Amino acid sequence: MIASLYVEGRTPFHRLPAGAKLLLLVLVGIGLAFLHSPWVLGGALVICAMPYVLLRLPFSETRRRLGLMVLTVLLLGLATAWFESPLAGLVACLRILALVLLAAAVTATSEIADMMAAVTRAMMPLERLGLIKAQDVGLALGLALRFAPEIAGRHQALVAAHRARGLKPRWCHILPALIVLTLKEADEVARAIDARGLRGHKASDR
Amino acid sequence: MGQGLRKPLLEEDDVVDIRFSACSLSYGERRVLEPLTLDLKEERIGIIGLNGSGKSSFARLINGLQVPSSGMVTVNGIDTAADPAAAAREAGFIFQSPQNQVILPVVADDIALGLTSRGIGKAQAAEQVGAILRRFGIEALARRRVHELSGGELQLVALASVLVTEPSLVIFDEPTNQLDLRNRRKVADAIHGLDRPAIVVSHDLALIADFPRVLLFHEGRLIADGAAAGVIRAYEQVAA
Numbered sequence: 083m084i085a086s087l088y089v090e091g092r093t094p095f096h097r098l099p100a101g102a103k104l105l106l107l108v109l110v111g112i113g114l115a116f117l118h119s120p121w122v123l124g125g126a127l128v129i130c131a132m133p134y135v136l137l138r139l140p141f142s143e144t145r146r147r148l149g150l151m152v153l154t155v156l157l158l159g160l161a162t163a164w165f166e167s168p169l170a171g172l173v174a175c176l177r178i179l180a181l182v183l184l185a186a187a188v189t190a191t192s193e194i195a196d197m198m199a200a201v202t203r204a205m206m207p208l209e210r211l212g213l214i215k216a217q218d219v220g221l222a223l224g225l226a227l228r229f230a231p232e233i234a235g236r237h238q239a240l241v242a243a244h245r246a247r248g249l250k251p252r253w254c255h256i257l258p259a260l261i262v263l264t265l266k267e268a269d270e271v272a273r274a275i276d277a278r279g280l281r282g283h284k285a286s287d288r
Numbered sequence: 289m290g291q292g293l294r295k296p297l298l299e300e301d302d303v304v305d306i307r308f309s310a311c312s313l314s315y316g317e318r319r320v321l322e323p324l325t326l327d328l329k330e331e332r333i334g335i336i337g338l339n340g341s342g343k344s345s346f347a348r349l350i351n352g353l354q355v356p357s358s359g360m361v362t363v364n365g366i367d368t369a370a371d372p373a374a375a376a377r378e379a380g381f382i383f384q385s386p387q388n389q390v391i392l393p394v395v396a397d398d399i400a401l402g403l404t405s406r407g408i409g410k411a412q413a414a415e416q417v418g419a420i421l422r423r424f425g426i427e428a429l430a431r432r433r434v435h436e437l438s439g440g441e442l443q444l445v446a447l448a449s450v451l452v453t454e455p456s457l458v459i460f461d462e463p464t465n466q467l468d469l470r471n472r473r474k475v476a477d478a479i480h481g482l483d484r485p486a487i488v489v490s491h492d493l494a495l496i497a498d499f500p501r502v503l504l505f506h507e508g509r510l511i512a513d514g515a516a517a518g519v520i521r522a523y524e525q526v527a528a
Binding site for chain 2: 088270
């Protein structure tokens with residue numbers, strides 16, 4: 083069943099238009115790439131975390147939303163520390179975590195439809211140049227955001243199914259099933275998009 | 289059972305002409321649908337058969353989701369293989385799992401998506417969304433999140449998202465599957481009250497029991513075609 087990353091609320095970040103938030107995310111992403119001091123990046127992390135903190139989500143919900151991402155960033159930081167230097171690892175961690183937290187706040191405070199509309203508008207100049215179809219880019223973003231919680235939910239269902247059969251959930255068993263189920267559902271969603279005429283239609287011979 | 293068809297719901301101009309001309313469908317070596325030639329013009333058409341009999345594939349051929357391996361399917365003269373997008377505009381399709389059809393998490397946003405993607409402005413789209421929600425008596429659901437809806441409500445939202453784009457006919461693929469009795473009634477009433485032709489693929493025989501035409505598929509072949517009562521009897525023999 084479709085869940086949503088959106089969190090109801092009236093924080094100042096909720097009131098910002100989705101397009102402004104996405105633009106801010108892009109600008110912060112570019113800006114962070116030019117920062118190299120861990121102190122400055124630490125300050126940036128605190129600032130970027132503020133909109134997310136203001137959502138006052140329970141720790142369990144934050145762990146569900148960001149746990150895997152934070153773990154990945156930490157592993158990346160460790161690898162960078164190992165291959166370059168501890169300072170480089172710390173800088174990489176702080177930079178990406180700041181961006182992840184800001185992005186989490188953007189998705190939690192913006193409706194998918196608004197983000198799709200903003201991205202579609204932003205892509206229109208490229209469409210006029212004949213490079214892309216703006217609506218497809220917006221739709222792709224919407225689908226990615228919609229699928230994120232779906233995949234997490236499917237993972238939980240697979241873990242529960244294993245436990246119900248008295249089996250210990252193992253990644254080597256769950257991951258292939260998760261990939262197959264996700265691809266199968268993605269195929270159905272693609273057919274539904276065609277059936278609703280939401281983008282250029284391509285019939286299947288399967 | 290939902291309200292029956294006591295009189296024709298449609299004007300003569302609303303009738304949709306669907307033609308299968310020597311149409312077959314194969315998945316690789318496997319033949320899913322044997323060559324078939326028939327015309328469909330009735331306002332309610334039921335499609336029944338055992339699992340894997342080819343009934344869903346038959347339905348998907350009508351709206352261009354699948355292209356025939358041989359032969360041709362036309363809907364109001366539109367060749368579904370040559371112009372599947374036009375076929376999809378003519379024939380709306382409600383999937384077995386509406387949660388895969390409803391793309392956006394807010395009901396009104398999702399219904400509007402079908403309009404805005406056709407270039408209709410936000411204000412006009414909102415007006416049309418309001419109208420379609422009122423038509424089904426579900427305007428209270430407009431700002432609800434789809435994961436909070438019951439199965440029946442979700443089916444109605446999927447139907448609204450299709451009808452808002454004004455297709456000439458609607459195809460339902462097992463619409464009452466997994467619904468409880470109350471939700472089944474809601475969906476059955478919506479199908480029976482529809483103001484345009486409907487094709488219903490279903491295992492729910494009560495749903496199609498008063499349809500003027502029912503097709504029975506078995507192992508990829510059309511083995512019975514006629515009024516509901518006779519075809520349902522034939523199905524019961526096949527399933528015995």
